[in-house]
Amino acid sequence: MARRRTPSAPPVPTIRAVSVQRLIERLDRDDEKVSALLQQHDVALAGLIDPYAIMPLARYVALLEDAADLLGAPHLGAEMGSCFRPADIGPTGLIFSLSGTLGDAFARMDRYLPAFQTSTSSGLLNAGEDVLWAYRIHDPRIWPRRQDAEYAVMATCELIRSCLTSPWWPMEVHFEHSAPADTGALRRLFRAPVLFDQPTNGLLLSRQDVDRVNRVEDRDLLQVLERHVTELLQVHQSEETFAGRVEWLIAMYLDKRPITLDGMAAALGVPPRSLQRRLAEEGTSLRQLLRDHRTRLTDARLGEGARDVAGLVQALGYSERSVLSRAYRGWTGRPLIRGRKTAHER
Template identity: 45%
Template sequence: MRAAGVRSGIFEEHGNLVWSYRLVDPLMWPRRQDSEFTLAASCQLVRACFSRSWKPVEVHFEHAGPRDRTALEQIFRAPLKFGESANRIVISGEDAARLYRQEDAALAAVLERHIADIAGSAPSPDTISEKVRSLIGIYIGHRPITVAAIAADLNCAPRTLQRRLSGEGTSLRDLVREYRRTLASLHLRDGDATMKGIAATLGYADETVFWRARRSWR
């Protein structure tokens, strides 16, 4: 999903659900206050609606970690990771599948239809490139980004995806490289990130591979 300069989405990884959230506009990055408030409010909402004792498996932040993490650790009650490719809340599959309470079936049906109507009327990216960029932003550094995987998410054949991207003058490889280059420049500008950390964030095997990639960007 993309709206008002934000990309967000949810995917499954190792049996857990991962909700990803990041700001799109480089001028707004990394917006520590926004990221920390949004993720904290989301966790508190889950606790208010389902279980006061709930806690995520992990919480990820795009920005570098503060010197004192005590307040954040008390809020999230979970391991915190900084310098990631997106802000994320990792939820255990068991918690996601657990039935916490029984809702009014008729009311739930009405709400589900209303949500479906809202989702159907929400603006979506005009081009296939924009849709692919949104998925790259969600998955990079956390999940393999392949033509087959992206095509499956977009409900089309891999060859169809390649053809449509080619029609827009680009390719998945070009879009991933562009995204990595932009994200790398943001982390380098932040000043606190290490080359090793940035390489991991961008999904590279190690610093050497990242260094070689940077040379090809110039």
């Protein structure tokens, strides 16, 4: 009998430190509070000069949250995203803006995003006659992450506009976090309906916009840029796990279809037995990943005071609240909600 391999600790999620530059532009560097904030999160301004420097993703996300509080700017992320330029995410952004169609642009960004930010996935999903672009940080411990989500989604709107010659706005905007006190400001910024407590962050696009040819691609320039990004990706790809890929698929499809071994294997392009074996080698299983995801999502939503429990039930792939309540008690030994306190607040 083969001995099960003990899985190694997963790599720390990272992001290129140049991503902080947009935030620095909003801050008064001479303000003592600002200096203390940057020092608290170990951000050295000199280090931002190097476009290839990296920092922990959790530190970056926490810095955005704290900066929004310090500035009294609850919509800081979305406001920063409205000033986004393709070069802000290096060659990946340039590749996106030079693509012939939005479909090609998003496929390339899905492939190359890890060169800029790890433990994160993005991609296009079918949404009936339309298409949903989805963005999500894998690590559930990186929470709250409202400002990062609103920045990423608004920045992607600006990326899309860099490909087009006519005005454009999304059909819908989706966020995984609960609704803030003022939702009107976000609706005005995005000029679209904004939905909260969703399975993922994203933008609803028309299929016509995704498939339309916007430009003739400069193949030579794209080849140079893609070669460069591919070299940056080598370290990330060597550390990628099957469990991480499955967790992404669970988050994307949990509210849309049953999660099965055959379905996950088909989405990953591997035989079911191979997927089962690879997960076992990494010390887990599809059942465990599904349970862990549901537990983390429930605790995160209830912990931040989510009011739409019915939406949470749907996001977790259940038919009724009572089913979720029984399942949650079985996972944790705690009731879903006790009085006015949540299980997460215990």
